[in-house]
Amino acid sequence: MAARVNNRTPLYILCSPQPRVGRTLIARLLIDFFLMEDRPAAGFDFVVEPPALIDFLPHHTVQASIASIEGQMALFDGLIMPDHTAKVVDLAPASFQQFFSVMAEIGFVEDAHQRGIEPVALFIAAPDPASQRAYAELQRALPELVLVPVYNEAIARGQRARQNFPPARTVSLPIQIPALAPHLHRYLERPPFSFADFRSRPPHNIPLDTYMELLRWMRRAFVEFRELELRLLLGDVRASLLRGAS
């Protein structure tokens, strides 16, 4: 709803310099969050190993690469389109450095702002020093980029995330993805899989309480996404009021 009001084209980059931190699961959730709100969404997948985002949501995802100039053109020329399609990038750790380096070199963030696109990097706050360093470097290298720490409870329980991944501004307050109980994983991990389909057509072999538990988990994650969108919207409103006052 928020994006409809502010008319921005959402662009979320799920990223971490580390593998196996829940990046793809959150990317899947995010794409389905938009689809369940009847908002067009597209995934960009740096496939590393199956099952990847493109395996789970093949009709809504394209393969991305940044190694060649042709790959960079296909990716960034697609991401910069102000077509009101929410874009979700599942950025592989191997491409992390190059992606943000190209983004800085071609002036992506500034140009995106001019086209009504707010790029948001959703950085998985993993409890390792390399992630903390990468987070701080990204904040320095791309100060205009909204950098939001993602506290994935499945990997970061008990860590001092707020201290290690301090948000740079109000709009970048962290989002918290609840941990998924281990017995629920098997219902989500066989591609293709869409949370939207799962909600509207529950599989016949799932016990009702398990199904409800999964829906509750989805709902908690979606509340986090919705609050992030509201913060972005409020950021826009605040900026617009400040422009009007000056």
Add this chain to the structure above:
Amino acid sequence: MKPAVILIGADKGGVGKTTVTRTLLDYFVAHNVPTRAFDTESPRGTLKRFHPDVTEVVDVTTIPDQMKIFDTLAEADAKVTLIDVRAGLLSATLHALRDIGFLDIVKKGQVTFAVFHILGPSIASLDEIAETAEFVTDAKYFLVKNHINNTTFFEWDPATYDSYFHRVKNAVEISIPHLNEMACEQVELASVPFLTFVANKNAGGDTASYSFVLRGYVRHWLGNVWAEYDRVKLTEISVPK
């Protein structure tokens, strides 16, 4: 305001003279300095393809065309004149400038004269510096290492280079960084100034559909080239201190 003449040349072909001239034209446009250009690749004129409105194709070895360039310096609207010298004609052009007395008026301070000497990767380029030295004693002399095509100046021993470099008093080195090959090709195909490409316009001024990524690379590269021109205070050529 004193007119300025900038000669862009090399005695070897394919070292990027016209590319450097194009960056200079864009630089002066961006700084609101009225500039005209002469393309000595008569009769073809590569520079004219990119900057048709301000470029004239001339044969700098003929007297009528020399008159067209140098007899109009004082009255031309453009205060900066760029001359993109055809490959192999740098020495000949400098001789001609001396013969027509142009270097004398430079010496008297009536005209600002600058030479952008584009160096190739071979040792022959160093010999060109020695040949050029005697003509540029009163000029601003820029030795340009053009890396746009990823040139590595592999044949050069730094000590040898320094010995040539120091033969020319006040010689200043400029380094043109590498530009992604595909970005370079696309600007060539578009046949527009770099600035126009960055602004996503075609030669007619209409919105084009160039790749955002390639435009980003060109913008970044052009920014770095201009940072070099800023470093050597190029605008002071056209604006008196």
